[in-house]
Amino acid sequence: xxxxxxxxxxxxxxxxxxxxxxxxxxxxxxxxxxxxxxxxxxxxxxxxxxxxxxxxxxxxxxxxxxxxxxxxxxxxxxxxxxxxxxxxxxxxxxxxxxxxxxxxxxxxxxxx
Amino acid sequence: xxxxxxxxxxxxxxxxxxxxxxxxxxxxxxxxxxxxxxxxxxxxxxxxxxxxxxxxxxxxxxxxxxxxxxxxxxxxxxxxxxxxxxxxxxxxxxxxxxxxxxxxxxxxxxxxxxx
Numbered sequence: 001x002x003x004x005x006x007x008x009x010x011x012x013x014x015x016x017x018x019x020x021x022x023x024x025x026x027x028x029x030x031x032x033x034x035x036x037x038x039x040x041x042x043x044x045x046x047x048x049x050x051x052x053x054x055x056x057x058x059x060x061x062x063x064x065x066x067x068x069x070x071x072x073x074x075x076x077x078x079x080x081x082x083x084x085x086x087x088x089x090x091x092x093x094x095x096x097x098x099x100x101x102x103x104x105x106x107x108x109x110x111x112x
Numbered sequence: 113x114x115x116x117x118x119x120x121x122x123x124x125x126x127x128x129x130x131x132x133x134x135x136x137x138x139x140x141x142x143x144x145x146x147x148x149x150x151x152x153x154x155x156x157x158x159x160x161x162x163x164x165x166x167x168x169x170x171x172x173x174x175x176x177x178x179x180x181x182x183x184x185x186x187x188x189x190x191x192x193x194x195x196x197x198x199x200x201x202x203x204x205x206x207x208x209x210x211x212x213x214x215x216x217x218x219x220x221x222x223x224x225x226x227x
Contacts, residue, residue, distance in 0.1 A: 042202060042218035088154055099168045102154040
């Protein structure tokens with residue numbers, strides 16, 4: 001079973017536009033992480049936000065966390081064709097073995 | 113480059129056979145996690161090893177087994193292969209328990225096809 005679920009499943013935008021992906025989860029978490037995966041490759045860590053944080057930035061990435069709604073969003077600003085990839089959120093439940101559990105991902109296509 | 117290497121990169125097996133996949137952790141990492149990713153799906157947690165001991169297991173049958181060695185490299189073994197075992201198998205290393213201390217460093221995966 002998957003703890004986090006990303007929305008939308010697929011997103012198609014033009015270069016220069018912003019891309020927003022959302023993640024909802026079910027149980028209390030210790031932290032939430034976002035990863036990127038180019039087709040058929042390994043996952044690359046993008047950003048981690050802890051349960052006591054509300055927002056984090058890294059370059060063109062902005063992540064928010066709302067623990068009351070059990071949701072997170074990933075915003076990529078000024079998107080580039082090279083941002084085309086699948087994006088996954090991973091949650092580590094609090095009070096457990098802290099094992100990151102992944103959602104099904106959002107497939108992002110950025111058209112040049 | 114994460115420093116995590118997996119082998120083999122691709123392999124084809126037939127139903128009923130056995131397979132061993134290998135993973136070398138990033139230097140300094142003592143935790144290895146294995147995930148199965150079917151086409152179009154997210155990675156599914158198989159199990160995690162911390163300092164050579166299994167530390168958590170996902171919803172996978174006992175024919176999925178693993179080992180972690182003193183140098184923290186790891187193996188994933190799958191017996192009695194089934195068609196549904198066809199997937200990308202991902203190994204990830206971390207220092208300490210990943211969900212507690214932070215990010216996972218993934219290898220490029222082993223693509224298994226079962227015919």
